[in-house]
Amino acid sequence: MTHWLAIAVPTPAHSRVGGLLTYRSEQALPAGSLVRVPLGQRELLGVVWDDALPPPDEPLANQARAVIAALDGVPPLGAPWRRLIEFTARYYQRALGEVALSALPPQLRSLTATQMARRLKRAGRASADTSPNTTELRALTADQTGALAQIDHKPGPFLLFGTTGSGKTEVYLRAAQAALARDAQAQVLVLVPEINLTPQLLARFAERFGDAAIACLHSGLTPAQRLAAWLAAHTGAARIVLGTRVAVLASIPQLALVVVDEEHDASYKQQEGARYSARDLALVRGRHSAAKVILGSATPSLESWHAATPVAAGGAGRYQLITMAHRVGASDASPGLPRVLRVDMGRQPKGTLIAPPLLAAIGERIARGEQALLLLNRRGWAPVLHCADCGWKSECPHCSAYRVFHKVDRTLRCHHCGLAERVPRACPACGNLDIGTQGRGTEQLEAQVSALLAGVPRPDGTPARIARIDADSTRGKGRLESALAQVHAGDVDVLVGTQMIAKGHDFRRVTLVAAINPDAALFSSDFRAPERLFALLMQAAGRAGRDAASGADSQMWVQTQHPQHPLFAALKAHDYPGFAAQQLTERQQAGFPPFSHLALLRAEARSQEAAQALLGALAAQAQAAGAQDATLAAALPHVAWYPAVPLAVQRVAGIERAQMLLESAHRPALQRVLAACAPLLQALRATPEHRGIVRWAIDVDPQDL
Known part of the structure; x- marks a missing residue:
């Protein structure tokens, strides 16, 4: 019997094949199954997105290709994970398959069935015992006790506003302990903004729960390490998943608690591909999985602070604020702050x-x-090397930025494109031997x-x-x-x-x-x-x-x-x-976030004029498209379009960069306009007058202007 399946494959948003593709299969496969499928001349990993489809019309049925193989042994990806991926793709204007497959470890695409069985066996060896080491637990402060009581009895999401040194990490540990104790299958996700913060927090969690119960996910892992950690999380062998922003898209089927440490940090925003905010997706993920979410910081982002401020005080009142005002060991009379x-x-x-x-x-x-x-x-040693005689400065030939002087290896290094050259003995412009530095x-x-x-x-x-x-x-x-x-x-x-x-x-x-x-x-x-x-x-x-x-x-x-x-x-x-x-x-x-919503349309080309021309043409076409689309026409008046301008660092690696800012007080209206922009940008890039465009991107809720 032939079964028809809608499968997500890794096609980028810029391609003409950005949605789900229909394949036929001789066996019934549940939604979330991992499969290998043909696409053009390649064999790709795909995800079965929906349960069996009705038979398609005859022309499509004849064109549909067959699934090559299912990845047996790997449990299907759950419905909450698929809903998270759908939201991410829709909100950040990327292709569904691109987001879904980028969230999976690359080695899944190349392992044989035997190799996969071996990896799954290793993933299943983690201990299910996550009982804390109670012999060394310190007494909680009054602030910590109060915070845990609120987390236990209220639904959240919570903004844990704790001064530095107030013991937020201990609150995370105890909250995780409580979540794991309530359900023998429960899992906890803990996010940190940067890789260099993972060893310290990992050590704290390992000391409390043991190494076997924890999986660590970040971009610094080898492909084999990333696959092992992902499988441990996906199969439930890892009760605690700790990682950077990439971990927010991992498959964690029994998620009960999400912790976002240093939630204010801009590193949670992805700057390439699907430019998602891991902090914002953690909140979405909490809703989809019925998991509690804790955002922790001594200096919360203004968006989170506004969301945790009661409506009566002028805020949004969406989060529950928990305050920890004292350092551990301090008192009301002496809070212990520097x-x-x-x-x-x-x-x-x-x-x-x-x-x-x-x-x-x-x-x-x-x-x-x-x-x-x-x-x-x-x-570096100094941000600029310069000549006092002729005014020469150490500009990068490929970027609109200066190369930084690094004395340790006597190089001029561009921190944008990576170009590194030896420091010249004399000024390249006038031959002056007395070259100096500016800044420190x-x-x-x-x-x-x-x-x-x-x-x-x-x-x-x-x-x-x-x-x-x-x-x-x-x-x-x-x-x-x-x-x-x-x-x-x-x-x-x-x-x-x-x-x-x-x-x-x-x-x-x-x-x-x-x-x-x-x-x-x-x-x-x-x-x-x-x-x-x-x-x-x-x-x-x-x-x-x-x-x-x-x-x-x-x-x-x-x-x-x-x-x-x-x-x-x-x-x-x-x-x-x-x-x-x-x-x-x-x-x-000023009408800035959180009182408005922003998006950036970015274009990169060989010339600044070409980049700005594409964005200008897009604005004109979007307005024209409103005449044919009633929904778009209703949204356009709520969105302000600003002229295209160069980025602060206008040129990187020889490529000129321009951007156009869109602003709206109505998020749905902005999303409708952005959804219309993606196909228009794709069509414009294919026209002869815009073939000089290298790439374009849509950045929703940008952190850098």
Whole structure:
């Protein structure tokens, strides 16, 4: 008997084959089954999306090709997972098969039945015992007890607003423990924004529940590791799935709890392909699976804060707010937060890198055997190499950006396209031998701090030890873990780094944190820049004084040319609610999210004119299409179209980039317009006048403008 199946295959949204395809099969296969199917000259992995279809009309029945084989042994992908994929594809304007297959481990596409059986056997070896190690559990604080009571008795979703060091991780652990205890098959998903935060959190969960019960999913895994982790999650062998944004699309059939740690972090937004927000999909996934969702942060995103603010107070009232205002070991009289000191760099000698009072404070910490953390969110030695005689600067020939000078290997390196060249001996334009630098990066800060602290001894009389953690110093495998282990062991006295060291790490010996040059974000054209700066500085401040014994004496120093700026005043008071209220007022007046919804239409071409021409033609065609489509015509008046403009970094790797902003107070109207734009862009790209287009993309709810 012939069965007809609708199957999702990995075809991109740009192709003319973007929907489900019909195949015939000699055996009945349930929805969610993994199969191998032919497409053109290739054999692809596909997912049976719907139960058996009625027989198609004769012409289609004759053209339909047969399923090659089913992937026996792999349980079908459940209905909640398929609904999540459907939502992701629809909302972010991508092809269903593209999203579905990109969420599966690549090795599934090539393994034989025998190999798959072997992998499934390994996945089933995980222990089902997830009983916590109760012998070492610490007593909960009043804040933690109250938070867990709300999570237990209310439906959520929850915004866990806990100051740094308040014990949010322990709340995650206890909430996971409760979810697993209620149901012997239940699973928990824990998301972190970046790979470098997974080892620390993984260690905490493994210590509590054991390694066998946990699967870790992130882009740094080998294909075999990713497949093993995915199978453990899909078969239920892994009771806890921990990972970065990619884990939100994993198959977790018995999902009971979702935790999104540092929910404010922009890293949760995918920047290629289906540009989804893992934080937002976690909420959608919670609804589809009837799972509770906890969003945790000391500095929530303004969108989440607005959603957790009661309607009576001007918010949306969609989330339930849980506040943890005290650090572990602190009291109402002394919450244990670091004292914030502002240094007016306008009053310091010109060219000062570290103000004398800050330098003295660092020396005192070193002499007491404590650690200091210096934050400079710019890697390399200097952002620009320049010639004072002719004005030459180290521009990248392929990008509209400067190449950064890296002294450690004497290279000029573009952080956009990756071009790296040796530093020239003389100015390429005029031959001047005296080439200088502009600005400072973490390499230079590390070297100069080492020189400034050369005479400062540790308690044992040995010289102070300086270390640097950034994307350059931790590029090799295992180097990040090694560097962090040295900090935790006390082998580093002063740690210099970028935002990598400001998030999530539990450095028990750090009592002083300093932001060296945070002013640039104060005057950015991106309306989210103040929010990101405040979050970064609050998170950095949270690294200081996490040990209750040193919390009262911990400090956060901010070197700035604008010490009276309201952002720094709110930081000094540790007043996130006040900062958020001020920012939300400004956003409401300007009509920015969360009071409106945005989308970016992006085009890349060999010339800026071609990229902008495509977007301009799209806007005209969309308006014209409204005359033929009543639903689109009703949506268009609610959407504002802004002219096409170059991106901030206009050219990358020789490709010009332009974007057009769409804004609407009505999300459904914006979605209807975007759905109409995708086929129009595809048709325009095929026309002779737009054949110079390299690619186009639709970015819904963009994080970077």
